[in-house]
Amino acid sequence: MKIENLIQSGVISALKKLYSFEPEKNTVQLQNTRKDFIGDITLVVFPFLKYSKKRPEDTADEIGIYLEENIDEVKSYNVVKGFLNLEIADKYFISEVLNAWNNEYFGTEITSENQQELAMVEYSSPNTNKPLHLGHIRNNLLGFSISEILKANNYKVVKTNIVNDRGIHICKSMLAWQKWGNMETPETTGKKGDHLVGELYVEFNKHYKAETEELMKKGLTQKEAEDQAPSIQEARELLRKWESGDPEVVELWKTMNGWVYKGFDNTYKRLGVDFDKIYYESDTYLIGKEEVLRGLKEGIFYQKEDGSVWADLTNEGLDHKLLLRSDGTSVYMTQDIGTAKMRFNEYEIDKMIYVVGNEQNYHFQVLAILLNKLGYAWGKGLHHFSYGMVELPSGKMKSREGTVVDADELMDGMVKVAREMAQELGKLDSLSNEEAEKTYEMIALGALKYFILKVDPKKNMLFNPEESIDFNGNTGPFIQYTHARIKSVLRKASEKKLELNKEFDVYPGDITFKEKELLKRITLFPYVVKESGTNYSPAIIANYCYELAKEFNQFYHDHPILAESNEPLRNLRLLLSATVGKIIKTGMNLLGIEVPERM
RNA sequence: GGACUUGUAGCUUAAUUGGAUAGAGCACCUGACUACGGAUCAGGAGGUUGGGGGUUCGAGUCCCUCCAAGUUCACCA
Numbered sequence: 001m002k003i004e005n006l007i008q009s010g011v012i013s014a015l016k017k018l019y020s021f022e023p024e025k026n027t028v029q030l031q032n033t034r035k036d037f038i039g040d041i042t043l044v045v046f047p048f049l050k051y052s053k054k055r056p057e058d059t060a061d062e063i064g065i066y067l068e069e070n071i072d073e074v075k076s077y078n079v080v081k082g083f084l085n086l087e088i089a090d091k092y093f094i095s096e097v098l099n100a101w102n103n104e105y106f107g108t109e110i111t112s113e114n115q116q117e118l119a120m121v122e123y124s125s126p127n128t129n130k131p132l133h134l135g136h137i138r139n140n141l142l143g144f145s146i147s148e149i150l151k152a153n154n155y156k157v158v159k160t161n162i163v164n165d166r167g168i169h170i171c172k173s174m175l176a177w178q179k180w181g182n183m184e185t186p187e188t189t190g191k192k193g194d195h196l197v198g199e200l201y202v203e204f205n206k207h208y209k210a211e212t213e214e215l216m217k218k219g220l221t222q223k224e225a226e227d228q229a230p231s232i233q234e235a236r237e238l239l240r241k242w243e244s245g246d247p248e249v250v251e252l253w254k255t256m257n258g259w260v261y262k263g264f265d266n267t268y269k270r271l272g273v274d275f276d277k278i279y280y281e282s283d284t285y286l287i288g289k290e291e292v293l294r295g296l297k298e299g300i301f302y303q304k305e306d307g308s309v310w311a312d313l314t315n316e317g318l319d320h321k322l323l324l325r326s327d328g329t330s331v332y333m334t335q336d337i338g339t340a341k342m343r344f345n346e347y348e349i350d351k352m353i354y355v356v357g358n359e360q361n362y363h364f365q366v367l368a369i370l371l372n373k374l375g376y377a378w379g380k381g382l383h384h385f386s387y388g389m390v391e392l393p394s395g396k397m398k399s400r401e402g403t404v405v406d407a408d409e410l411m412d413g414m415v416k417v418a419r420e421m422a423q424e425l426g427k428l429d430s431l432s433n434e435e436a437e438k439t440y441e442m443i444a445l446g447a448l449k450y451f452i453l454k455v456d457p458k459k460n461m462l463f464n465p466e467e468s469i470d471f472n473g474n475t476g477p478f479i480q481y482t483h484a485r486i487k488s489v490l491r492k493a494s495e496k497k498l499e500l501n502k503e504f505d506v507y508p509g510d511i512t513f514k515e516k517e518l519l520k521r522i523t524l525f526p527y528v529v530k531e532s533g534t535n536y537s538p539a540i541i542a543n544y545c546y547e548l549a550k551e552f553n554q555f556y557h558d559h560p561i562l563a564e565s566n567e568p569l570r571n572l573r574l575l576l577s578a579t580v581g582k583i584i585k586t587g588m589n590l591l592g593i594e595v596p597e598r599m
Numbered sequence: 600g601g602a603c604u605u606g607u608a609g610c611u612u613a614a615u616u617g618g619a620u621a622g623a624g625c626a627c628c629u630g631a632c633u634a635c636g637g638a639u640c641a642g643g644a645g646g647u648u649g650g651g652g653g654u655u656c657g658a659g660u661c662c663c664u665c666c667a668a669g670u671u672c673a674c675c676a
Contacts, residue, residue, distance in 0.1 A: 031615055035622095044618060046656060056656080082656075083619060127676060164676060281676095308674065317602080318672085325674040332676050361603065362671050388605085389669080396669090425638070443638090455612070459605070460669070467610090467625090472638055474612080474624040481638050489635050524615095531615085543613065546623085557631095557640045577635095599638075 039085030056082035108152035123355035153533035193259025288338025388460035414444035450476030486581035
């Protein structure tokens, strides 16, 4: 039985006996004892004072005596103000860690498959008119990681990507190619397809902006000018042709999207993210349109004189929302309605999770309401995993102005730094070229991923391209290094035939403070995995991995392992090392980060 | 203007969801390998948790009110 449960019921019977009072389970507040005090688990006694009618110190004292007498694992206790600190016997933690080591899936156990709920996680969801940038990286890493974390929390997960392959933005790039593209292709230029299309998008905006300014000089307001500029008119014409199936336009659209997909695949692969099911908006938007028209017929929505269709959300405290343009074409919301319907038809989804930036909080609030109005009970159950923006020192990234940190360039830069650093330290000289390159890549991506995932997803984060991402301190490479070092010790142990004996008995002697800290930290891992799942926060796992690695390094520094002559103690330290190594690997993998055997 | 979110050391951030003296990393200063890996470890300095009020035995955390920043309220996605 877990010590927390043991103590909890011990406290309940203590209160019954001492004060004839039976508390609710959740008023028994247990927490890990702070490091500056002696003890392992702390009970907060303030809530019980009105029943004990005694000073906090005396109340804690009485409960402490009871627990010490009645629970074997409670070795001693001390009282500081209203806090009852309980010291737990070493052997309890050692046997827990032994279990952790012997359990292959420690912290990530799952029940039988038919007991699992299905979670669909939508993430990435790029537009096909520009390459991926740092903002997308945060999205992809969060989406992939939360999927892994949900799996570890007993969910069956379908990772999905909805590709924004249609709409006015693509038409802008298409128009730019027709007018100023010089028939360039990825093959003729050697450029990555998504980058080529992205350049065209910027090109469009350059012309568009110039035209707008020209019109404004002639006295038009900004809004009028933006509406009447020839470029945007032509782009709209392309969109209309596309929606009516014009073969030439559709052909160009297919070709250019093809370029982009090839580029994206490349980037996804390098980032280490993948998808089980990909949806394309060109396949789902018509379903959305049907749903909106059905809603119109049933009086859920209304039509204006110009033919546009709207939803009145004023009863919900929101505005009127456009669902179909006056020319009959669909908008973002229409498409998302269609996509949602399609997904729920194809899968028995228990939980639908959208990994989308917080700038779309309003959108998802509206989507849930609209689906509900359309009669889908699951509409209310959607979960918008809303994360903060990545900002540059100069402010927000803007694709159309080209002020973005490109995903591919960023990764290249990180690998370069990792390579230089490793070569300077002479770390990987014994490895083959190929293995060394693989390791640089692993470290570079570890640094990047950890940098992004350690931050609470809800918060906006700042990225300064001038200062490269660190490799020392609270970083991915720090944790990777700890893992590599543990592996090195274990390799040497096996060379010396000091292999970890799985049957090893609980160490009989006294252990040091640091050893106990490590033991305790290890037993927390399953709770951390659970917490990161319920809070949708990979950051919780990232921070735990850091604390664990840090504590191991401190332990490692002044505790000999292989050189320890006391065999049971040596075994305990090997057990600690091996278990920490295993948890680091598991934890980092939940973040989508690989850990090297040597670095 | 309405709605929502966020303000913690110079910078990047944590705080067991209301608990003890707010904990780390970077940068800065000082120290530690004849050792199982120095991408490490030990130490120093750095804080009125945006300001003010309130609730509570107890507030970075909850409530009110100012201040600041961001997002959104588009026939863009």
